[in-house]
Amino acid sequence: MNILIIDDQKFIRETLKADIHRYLAEDDIHIYEASNGNQGIELLMALDVSLDLVIIDLKMEQGDGIAVINMLATTPRWLTVPIAVISSSDKRTLELVDCIIHTLRLNLVGVFAKPVNASDILTPLLATEAEDIEPDNQANRRHRHANINVQQLLKDEQLILCYQPKINLTTQEIMGFEVLSRLCDRHHGYIYPDAFLPLINQQGLNSVFTRMVISQALQCWVRQPLLAKYSLSINITADDLTCDELIEYIIESSRNHDGIRLMLELTESQEIINQDRVLNSIARLIINNIDISLDDFGKSYSTYDRLDAIPFKEIKIDKSFVSDMDINHQHYLIVESTIALAQKMHVKVVAEGVETAAIAAILTALGCDVAQGYLYSPPIEGRYLIDWIGQYQGELMHAQ
Secondary structure, three states: OEEEEEHHHHHHHHHHHHHHHHHOOOOOOEEEEEHHHHHHHHHHHHHHOOOOOEEEEEOOOOOHHHHHHHHHHOOOOHHOEEEEEEEEHHHHHHHHHHHHHHHHOOOOEEEOOOOOOHHHHHHHHHHHHHHHOOOOHHHHHHHHOOOHHHHHHHEEEEEEEEEEEEEEOOOOOOEEEEEEEEEEEEEOOEEOOOHHHHHHOOOOHHHHHHHHHHHHHHHHHHHHHHHHOOOOEEEOOHHHOOOOHHHHHHHHHHHHHOOEEEEEEEEEOOOOOHHHHHHHHHHHHOOOOOOEEEEOOOOOOHHHHHHHHOOOEEEEOOOOHHHOOOOOOHHHHHHHHHHHHHOOOOOOEEEEEEHHHHHHHHHHOOOOOOOOOOOOOOOOOHHHHHHHHHHHHHHHHHHH
């Protein structure tokens, strides 16, 4: 095993080296050292062996840890090398660095607060290696599906819709369902949105795709009248809102199915380029009794500008803030303030990514209206919806 330690404190390097030898208890260990970031970069450029781990201190003179991380991100040879960051910085700084490394799509073992033991780093590293499975993350899926013919799949109607329930946190009753799309290919199986949506955007198929989703979802509600009591939420992008033909189609479809409570979730992470056209379309939808939800609230782009300009029916807090709010105080504060803001504006608030009863309890105490996530159910194919609803309601009655 080849390991590089970059830290400006010699005693820390020596301590880590001794710990590594004790923990691994094997002879074939080669440990390289650098006393600052610049020296570490020079060593990385000169090494003619592969590395199994790079341990990087953040705070160093003559080149800090961020400089090393940036170098690794721009050097193809080192893109997959496991990285462990160690630092005496405060928790929020460590969280920021964690976010930066994930954004750069580097192979992060973890960000560790000093003092750190080698076992803290090596345990997750060796556990990952033991699995010997390529992680099924977004980048890998996008790479595997880069050559799929999305236009042909849409033409062949290989679109499968799943529905994830939205649950009233006070009563635990089902409020509605959000539509989540999949493409099905006989060579690749299920293809998820993070893989196919970029291809749809590149090929200018946004409005065609959204129209297909809306049509299929409405037909699912029509075929199963018991679903009429639940709202139907469908994602829509800013690009969709600039297509007059699509807006006409949505309004006409809503009129033809006036028993279905349709809500469109505007993806908040997408920048609005043509603000005037988008606002015009939103106004037309609202006056035709189609509610608008602000999806991925707080994730990026002019969140508060949109709240000021658009009369949203609900705000959805992004799961990146919700899923760990019981252990991440910064995320807790963001969720708390968002719920308080929504209450003052008399807007319903939905929390995405609720996976544990502890998170649901915190959200309930904060006054959140609706929850959505794997605690209640993963996305469900339309043909299984009625059965799932019956099972859920049976369990709810039994619990009461």
